[in-house]
Amino acid sequence: MMEPGVTAAQQIRQVLIFLAFLGGPSVLSETWNYSVAEEMETGSSIANIIKDMGVGDLTARGARVIFDDYQPYLRLELETGNLLLNKKLDREELCGTREPCILHFQVLLENPLQFFQAELLVEDINDHPPTFLEKLIFLNISEGATPGTSFQMDNAQDLDVGINGVQNYTISPNPYFYLKLKDGGKGRKYPELVLDGPLDREREPSVSLILTATDGGSLPRSATALIQVVVVDVNDNAPKFERTLYEVQVPENSPVDSLVIKVSATDLDTGMNGEISYSFSHVSRDVRKTFKIHPTSGEVHLKAPLDFEVIQSYTINVQAVDGGSLSGKSAIIVQVTDVNDNPPEIVFTSVISPIPENGLSEMVVAVFSVRDQDSGDNSRMMCSIPDNLPFLLKPTFKNFYTLVTESSLDRESRAEYNITITVTDLGTPRLTTQHTITVQVSDVNDNAPAFTQTSYTLFVQENNSPALHIGTISATDSDSGSNAHITYSLLPTHDPQLALSSLISINADNGQLFALRALDYEALQTFEFRVGATDQGLPALSSQALVRVLVLDANDNDPFVLYPTQNASAPCTELLPRAAEPGYLVTKVVAVDRDSGQNAWLSFQLLKATEPGLFTVWAHNGEVRTSRLLSERDAPKHRLLLLVKDNGDPPRSASVTLHVLVVDGFSQPYLPLPEVGQEPAQDEDALTLYLVIALASVSSLFFLSVLLFVGVRLCRRARAASLGGCSVPEAHFPGHLMDFSGRETLSQSYQYEVCLTGVSDTKDFQFLKPVSPDHQVVTCVEENSTSMNGFGYN
Template sequence: MLRSNWSAVRQSGAETHKEIHSLLQASVSVLFHKQSSDRQDGVRNEDSFKRSVLGCRLWIRTNILTCNDIGSRRFIKATLMEMGAMTWKSRFSSRHMLWLFCLVWSTIEAQIRYSIPEELKLGSVVGNLAKDLELGLTEIYERKLQIASESGKQYFGIDLGKGELVITDRVDREQICSTVVKCTLTLEAIIENPLQMYRVEIDVQDVNDNSPFFLNNQIVVNVEEARTPGARFRLETAKDPDINSNSLQSYALSKNEYFVLSVKNKDGTKIPELVLEKALDREKQSTHNLVLTAVDGGTPARSGTTAIIVRVQDSNDNSPVFEKTSYKLKLPENAKRGTVILTVKAKDADEGINSELIYSFEPITPASIQNLFSIDPENGAVTVKDDLDYELVNSFQFEVIASDKGASPLEGLCSVELEILDVNDNAPEIILKSLPKPVREDAAPGTVVALIGAKDSDSGDNGKVKLSIQPGLPFTLKPSISNYYALVTVSTLDQETFPKYTVEIMAEDSGTPPLQSKTQISVEVLDVNDNHPVFLQSSYVIYVKENVNAGNVLCTVSASDPDQGENSKISYSIIDSQNQGISVSSYFYINSENGSIFSMHSFDYEKMKVFQLRVQAKDHGSPSLSSNATVHVFIVDQNDNAPAVIYPSTFMGSVSHQRMSRSVKAGHLVTKVTAVDADSGHNAWMSYRLAEATDASLFSVTFHTGEVRTKRSVSEQDDSSQRLLIEIKDNGEPVQSTTVTVDILIEDGFHEPISDFTHKHTEPEKKSSKITLYLIVSLASVSLLCLLTFLVLLVKCARGSRGGSSCCVRRSDSEYKNPNRNLQIQLNTDGPIKYVEVLGGDMMSQSQSFGSYLSPMSEFSDFTLVKPSSTTDFTNTLSVLDASLPDSTWKFESQQVSRDAQSV
């Protein structure tokens, strides 16, 4: 029938509430029909189980409207069919299956709130927590799902393979919640990446697993024979740890003719009383034995019994009476031991021993109250016996009995209600819900580092907790859910400055006086490649001699990176560039690990005087960072070039031919030998001497200028053909030299002055002398102007050098070329020879060159203008500032000087 009903529903696709309800009714009917054939002795248990099923079915009927999932209805069907197939030998487990069925349904409705019966077996499934949190099975491991109990004891655990919440310890509702009706265990489910926390509540339902019981196996009741029917005698109350319907429900008294049982309900507690129904006759029967039975409302019901011994005595007919029937007072939880909090008073109208009173706790007073308080039996003073704790119990209610000392003691009763006042006696507790994780130094502000909670067992303002951290840190505490705070970043971090932070967390409650607690956590900062390598110098200067063999270490550049690990490892390289059309990398090599720069070729000063390298330092971070430094390599000149004669020209042969008149006087300038040296500085200083001569007494050669002059007048005996061998040496080490041969032909009457011409042209000679005078004055003026210009430029450049900037005295950029200048003056003050070279036009073009050689060894400064010559071969020599020489070579540039020089 069930299968056909279910098939009909599925085939029709019906999902209405009415059809689902009908299906459930049919399923339960089958279940009851199945059990009707069981044995007769199981009827009572069958009825009990049937009531449980009907109760669950009623609950399902009420809540079925919330379920539209066909999978849930299949689960209901399977569960009820399984229950219907069971025998009554497994009634108890069937009842638990019914509870589990209700549990699953409740979970579907309430999500992360579960309800379970107590005393389930270890390993029983409470619910699929991972599914309710919408977590996949792989996320359970990756996000580290874990649970924590607020009570401290762990009753539950997580099956990481399925994500189910299972029972790991015995769940005894009576032990956990005592008499509290609603018993809830609170768990905290925590997952990471990102960090989240959920509150999980588990309601523990009571199971009738305890029978009612009496503290004493027998109760003795003393009754005077004079007592009239209707007299009441209070009996001991039975106890049942269960709650609601499973708790104590009723009492039953064994049959007798003198007493009946009356049950009084006071504040939810059922108190049995023995009521005298028929007058007693001690002579006829002095003792009556009765049985009192306590029964709970569970299914099946449980019971407990105690014996009542009624002893018939003579009269003591006045009971003690208290001044007040109830006492109410308040007491702070920090009350010291021995403090008298109350004194109760009672009176007895009898006389003698029947009026003497003894004070005590009512027999059913819990032992926990009797351990905290004591009553003086003589004067009724209630005293604090042990330390109180508001956080454990915040109120007490008990009864005090005053009994007389008569033969048949009578009792008086009063109640005491004691409210405990909270005192701020518990310091806040700091709870780390997650250990702080290392944070990257480039983490954005607001990054969560840790989740921190606070708890205070006190109540009210005493339990309000505020968290704080020490100032000056790049972190702050941001309130989160409940009493939890998130430790987040508020500014950027710098691993190089602070690789690790120690954060001191302080918790303070709002009590008076406030209590505090502290704890420390460490936050590690992870390095990020955020620092460029830094060279020790922004530029390097290297001096290398020309003609040195390749493979030598020229210098070592070094850079540092404050980052850590791979981010701080540095590799060096040369950024390739062109220097006069030549690749720099073809001349130099750098060791990528230590920055050592090697030469790959020997250098020629006359071809290339300076190199400019750009060295790059790159770290191994991702992405990598780099920085550059400039390396200036100056080639130091070596004396590897011999002087070259440029005048007189020997282009047509190895000997230069000159003519001279025999009538010349001593000191006559026959010719001038002019030579140049491709080297520079001292290596380019040249000297001239007469190595060989046909007649050494006739001619002389000026040491510095190379002028060939007559030493005396030519005589008739002197040969008409004179050969001179002139040697030119430079000032280098080793000395380089060259020679030139000059043939001089002495002719008679060559340029001889004619007397008639002299006499006839006296006036023209006078005019010529005037022209000579004008020429001398012009040359002197030009010389003075050049000297003044030189001095002005020198003073101006000296001032500029003091100001830290360069004006007219500077190193030439771009390989020391300046095509925009028309005149260049080069002064060299090295050694004993002082000279100035005036170069006109572009350095790389055919320029006019004027050399002035000033000899400090003579009394007169000779100024010689030489024929224009080509400076193409010496461009680089004049374009580089040779800082390695004792005295610097300076280059002066002026358009005005250029014009003056050209005018000369």
């Protein structure tokens, strides 16, 4: 609760200031004063800071209460804003005799960072009675003492303060003494026993008195001590100290038994009355625990270690008593000087870890306070962190600091920082305290996956087995956690002719690529597609890479012979003049291979011949040439079996049969052939059948070919069929089966056309010289009614 009856003078309200360091935390310098009676029950409500300080949601703002000595005296209810006692408070334990007993604390709000200063006054209650250190007090007084002489008595001790401390002393009724109170400063009162009438040792050698001390509580408490006054013979002179007040400074690190000061008193009497004894008089428990005095020499020594941080000064009352019981009084003021014997302390109020890597600069990482129990320069401190870190230290108020980021952090560069905070005081020697905190940097999805290559080239042998693993793409992500978890996918292709989903699949987890079906080089030599890598961040980031698949050719196609065509019912026959020179070109075998590369490199070989030594075949171009001159003994008809073989592994091959007819001259061909002469009727029937088949084929091509092109071809086929010769059927071969890079088997272009009639009996031939490839037609020449056979060689 707010302290009742607090006036404007009592409740100091300072000006609101902001220690703003580039947008740093705000600090309210207004001090909020609260009070609580000691020994109040735990859980008692003290105040409501939501109403008093005008703050909002305490839970969201991370509110907390911090005392200077870091003890949890109060507890803050975040839901209601009530400040509650966390435990019973004992004012005497917290503050001793210090008055007022004020506990300083701060209300810290973390989000955004804000401080409120407050004080808690612990009010004293009368929970302790006065006590006398000595229950029996002996006092020697000379019978010659004059009335009005005063004798100082030991005062009573009371742990309570103020009105609850000792307020009055009384003495039991007697005819010799009365009591007078003397002000000892700081609200303390000392009793003095004053002689009211003369003493007579012979009549009454001793007097017993009861001294009563009473406090000022609402229910007063009291204590008593017995004073035994002994009447002694006349002692003319009392001891007298050299000084009425001694002052001395003693360092707090002085060893036990070290000399503090020496007091000295003199007595003009002689004998026993001149013998002086020194002792403490009316001193506190702390003095008796800390110091001791030698009764004869008057030297005061340390009995226990000093601690400036606990007690800064002591007041020691000493007395010198002679043998006649007269005494002299003096006082010693012992000032304890501070020594830099306490290193600085660091107490962290809040440490935020991890912090996001994309956080703004000057984001609060930690809030801490420093303190040094020494005084003066010994308590002044410097706080620092290493220079090579992206953090700054900013003072807020009093000894509080905030550790903030200097700029945005990058987790991929550094994911953890060990920050050593060093606090050094300015004492001699300087004392240093270090504390290291570890700050983790949390990941933000600020890095897209990166492929190890911008493009990938994969090679796949055709005729592969389905689901074959053909390669792996890989991407990395510098982020962590789900932000670095990569999923791979096939991106839609822009080529409508490429059915990518039926060709390739990808493993979304590891980027493995698989061919879904067997690939055919002759149908698809290469294709491209793009793959994507997407992380699982929010928002998700992705990247792309190009994948190029090259289908490798396998030797899975046999060579195909274009010329001569293979027709068992109507074999093609080449004519060879008997007068041909060695090396004469008889014909050329033309073949292709749908494969590529060395699988399409063709070689030609003569396997079998009617006359083995008469013909040779050039291995690389398929040309069939004569190897010698023909003789009369050579057969007029020759059958050659040729092999066309590719260069694959293993090689594949095809065979072709070639008929060669030897003629004496083109004007008198050797016709009819032996087989034809034997069965002319049978050959004419077969020829008619083949003509019908050829016409049907031409008719089917009519609807697919250009009219002019088909017309020319039909003219040729009709003319060839009517003459009974052999013709070269034409067929369309896909462009990818042709090799236009110099791998053709014909080194020159040749065109042959034979015009024959099955019933012609003339033996005249006309030999036409080769024509250029530009001429597409060779005409047939007629003489009168006799047909001539024309051969055109190119």
